[in-house]
Amino acid sequence: xxxxxxxxxxxxxxxxxxxxxxCHGDDAALLxxxxxxxxxxxxxxxxxxxxxxxGGLSGLSGLERRPEGLFVGALTRHRDLARAEAAFxxxxxxAPLLSEAARWVAHPSIRNRGTLGGAIALGDGAAExxxxxIALGARVALAWRRGERRVQADAFFVGPMMTEAAAHExxxxxxxxxxxxLDAFGFCEIAERRGDYALAGAAIVARRDAAPRVAxxxxxxxxxxxxxxxxxxxxxxxADWDEALCAAAGEAARADLGDSALDPARxxxxxxxxxxxxxxxAKRARAQARGTR
Amino acid sequence: MRFSDATKIAVTLHVNGRPVAAExxxxxxxxxxxxxxxxxxxxxxxxxxGVCGACAVLMDGLTARACTLxxxxxxxxxxxxxxxxxxxxxxxxxxxxxxxHGALQCGFCTPGMLxxxxxxxxxxxxxxxxxxxxxxxxxxxxxxxxxxxxxxxxAAASESPPAEPRPDGLPSADAPPxxxxxxxTPPDEGAPS
Numbered sequence: 378x379x380x381x382x383x384x385x386x387x388x389x390x391x392x393x394x395x396x397x398x399x400c401h402g403d404d405a406a407l408l409x410x411x412x413x414x415x416x417x418x419x420x421x422x423x424x425x426x427x428x429x430x431x432g433g434l435s436g437l438s439g440l441e442r443r444p445e446g447l448f449v450g451a452l453t454r455h456r457d458l459a460r461a462e463a464a465f466x467x468x469x470x471x472a473p474l475l476s477e478a479a480r481w482v483a484h485p486s487i488r489n490r491g492t493l494g495g496a497i498a499l500g501d502g503a504a505e506x507x508x509x510x511i512a513l514g515a516r517v518a519l520a521w522r523r524g525e526r527r528v529q530a531d532a533f534f535v536g537p538m539m540t541e542a543a544a545h546e547x548x549x550x551x552x553x554x555x556x557x558x559l560d561a562f563g564f565c566e567i568a569e570r571r572g573d574y575a576l577a578g579a580a581i582v583a584r585r586d587a588a589p590r591v592a593x594x595x596x597x598x599x600x601x602x603x604x605x606x607x608x609x610x611x612x613x614x615x616a617d618w619d620e621a622l623c624a625a626a627g628e629a630a631r632a633d634l635g636d637s638a639l640d641p642a643r644x645x646x647x648x649x650x651x652x653x654x655x656x657x658x659a660k661r662a663r664a665q666a667r668g669t670r
Numbered sequence: 671m672r673f674s675d676a677t678k679i680a681v682t683l684h685v686n687g688r689p690v691a692a693e694x695x696x697x698x699x700x701x702x703x704x705x706x707x708x709x710x711x712x713x714x715x716x717x718x719x720g721v722c723g724a725c726a727v728l729m730d731g732l733t734a735r736a737c738t739l740x741x742x743x744x745x746x747x748x749x750x751x752x753x754x755x756x757x758x759x760x761x762x763x764x765x766x767x768x769x770x771h772g773a774l775q776c777g778f779c780t781p782g783m784l785x786x787x788x789x790x791x792x793x794x795x796x797x798x799x800x801x802x803x804x805x806x807x808x809x810x811x812x813x814x815x816x817x818x819x820x821x822x823x824x825a826a827a828s829e830s831p832p833a834e835p836r837p838d839g840l841p842s843a844d845a846p847p848x849x850x851x852x853x854x855t856p857p858d859e860g861a862p863s
Contacts, residue, residue, distance in 0.1 A: 378718065385679055385696030385742055408743060415699065415738045416719035428696060430743055456732070484808025485789060486726055486733035572807045 380418035384427040391520065394431050395547060399522040401427050402544040408432060409452055412483070412491035413499050437494070437549065442468040448518070450550040451494020455479045458493060472553050474513060474562040474580060478505040481564075484572040494548040500533075500540040500599065503574040505566065507534045507600035510551055511592035512562070512580040517542075518549040527552060537598035559585040561615050561665060563658025565650045566595070577646035579603075579630070579654040583615045583662070591654075593630060596647035597637045605629035606651050615662035618655055627652035679742045685710070686754030694741045701725045703741035704751060712752035714778050716810070723809030724778055726785040727751050733789045752781040761788060763826040773822035775813035782809040787823045796827055 383406075388394035398405050406425035408414055409432055417423035431437070431452070438452035440461065449458070449472070457464075458479035465471045475493075482488055482496070482505055496506045497517060510517070510530035517533045519526050519542055530551075533541045542548065556562065566578040575595030583589040591606040609629040613622065627648035631638075638644035678693040685708060694703060701718075704710040704727070713736055716722035720738040727736045728750040755761050764787055767773070774780045783806060790797055790805035797805065802823045803816070811819065 379702070380697040380699075382695065382697055384677065385740070387745070408740070411740065411743060412720060412735075412738050415740060416721075418697065419699065419719050419737065428740075432743060484723070485786065485805060486723065486735050486808060487720065487738070489732040490729070490734050490738070570807050571804045 378419060378421065380415075381421055381424045383418075383425050385430065386427065387430045388434060391431075391434055391437070391547075392522075394429050394434065395520060395522045395545075397427070397429050398547060399545045401425075405429055405544075407498070407547060409495045410454065410491040411495075412487050413495055413501075431547070440464050440468055442555075443552070445552050447472055447553045447555045448550055449475065449493060449553065451492060451497070451548045453493045453550075455482045455488035455491050455493070455496075456485075459488065471556050472513060473556065474509050474564060474582060475506070475551075475553075477562070477564045478509040478580065481505050481566045481571075481575075481578075494550060497533075497551065498540065498542060498548045500538050501574075502534075502537055502598040502600065503578075503595045504600070505575070505578065505580070505594060506551075508578060508580040508592040508594035509564075510553075511600055511602050512582040512590045513553050513556075514582070514587075514590060515551045515553040518552055519543075519546045520549050521546045525549065531592075531602045534599040534601070539599070556582070557585060559665065561658050561662040563654040563656070563661065565654040565657060567646050567650050568595075577643050577650045579606075579647070579650040581610070581651070581654045581658050583610070583658055589615075591626065591630065591651060593634065593647055593651070595650075596634055596643040597639060601633075601637075603630045603633040603651065605633045610655060615659050616666050618659035618662075620656070623652040623655040623659070626655050681742050681745050683744050683746060684748045686750055686757070692741075696740060696742050698741045699737050700727070700739040700741050700744050700749070701736035703744075704736060704749070707741075710751045710753055712756075712781050714781060716778060721810070722779070723782040723786065726782040726809070728755070728785065733785050752784060755785070755788065763829055764788060764791075764822070767822040767825040767829075768819070771818045771822040771825060773814060773819040779809055779811045779813075783811065783819055787819075787826070790823070791827055797823070799824060802827075 404426040406428050408428050408430045438450045441448045461476050496504050515530045516527040528541050561583050563581040566575045568575050577596040578594045580592045589610040591603040593603050594600045606626045606629040609626040630651040631644050631648040634644050682691045701715050714724040716724040718737050720735050725736040726733050730748050786806050802820050
């Protein structure tokens with residue numbers, strides 16, 4: 378249906394947007410790609426007094442190599458992230474897991490407009506980026522009128538479409554420790570059709586110098602780190618992960634979910650997703666070892 | 671606070687090669703604006719919340735769901751609807767193969783299917799059936815069972831490329847208005863911007 382009436386302002390600068398956000402807090406909504414917000418407005422699930430359009434802001438999109446790590450701006454569109462190999466190569470910092478996750482977001486016409494920041498700020502439990510961010514050990518960069526702060530991704534997504542961001546804060550982007558050439562990732566999403574909301578999914582990152590991190594999405598109301606599954610994969614080199622180990626990690630993920638799974642079917646599928654993502658990672662690790670990425 | 675008489679916002683954009691200036695309430699979606707204000711009823715509103723894909727348009731050369739966009743947020747954009755694409759001959763091959771293969775019955779999803787197929791073929795000129803299904807997975811059809819649509823797209827893909835459209839993207843009978851910026855290369859000439 379037609380959205381309820383709201384006021385609208387095009388933010389001219391980041392400071393302008395944060396100023397208005399500070400005045401209105403919960404009564405304001407930030408508009409970037411609009412792929413989640415506008416449907417919510419049309420269904421009247423969202424009834425902001427004012428919509429602040431940040432789609433035209435400069436300096437909030439794209440990839441940058443910073444001392445703290447790889448920075449991916451909030452206004453980066455899924456489409457561009459999905460095709461970012463060349464861009465990542467140019468800045469010599471890689472997060473191919475993000476590109477893979479981007480390829481699984483919804484459908485092409487939604488990827489053309491939707492943004493990473495929008496997905497992170499919404500915190501849908503079925504979304505890909507929150508799990509990818511957790512697996513990467515990334516931090517969410519937030520800004521408000523008086524400053525900025527960073528929140529670890531594994532502490533950011535706290536409930537169904539609930540994040541640690543305050544009403545007067547805006548997501549600036551993700552700060553990611555880049556993956557080195559000897560690090561590997563794995564990803565698996567299970568949905569009825571490609572592009573449907575995930576029933577269950579897993580993102581795994583195995584860094585040379587750290588324990589593997591398994592993150593789940595789809596099966597519970599928020600993305601989360603699966604501690605038991607991560608521990609199950611620690612110890613062996615990823616190139617040696619065999620079917621039995623991957624299955625064991627899957628079983629551990631089911632235990633990690635426990636009653637937080639939305640239903641038993643999803644809990645089962647979460648285990649399948651973890652096993653497949655682990656196998657995916659092992660395959661990539663073996664290809665890297667052979668020099669054939 | 672609620673606005674019973676919401677302030678209208680001025681917006682200027684290009685639609686099918688022509689500049690458009692209007693004043694609209696912020697809550698008017700691009701779909702409603704194109705259909706109700708400009709009489710471009712080729713795009714269809716099936717669900718109104720971004721799921722069915724029937725409201726597809728091109729925005730700055732790439733497909734977008736018009737019901738997920740606010741008209742005021744399309745300030746400065748270059749929009750092409752199914753009418754515009756059809757009029758400049760960009761969909762000739764697909765329209766013919768859709769007819770030949772029975773890829774439409776009621777026609778409600780057809781604009782969405784054509785635009786999705788058009789974008790797929792611009793980026794992947796020789797798609798596999800699996801790639802076709804994946805590219806069309808965001809458009810819902812109640813009539814055909816999808817098989818004929820996949821066949822029609824595959825048939826269009828297997829034909830040789832159509833004749834080059836005009837570089838400014840306008841139908842041949844019209845000259846661009848003097849204040850219109852030159853259009854970008856139409857998507858079917860190569861990788862979209």
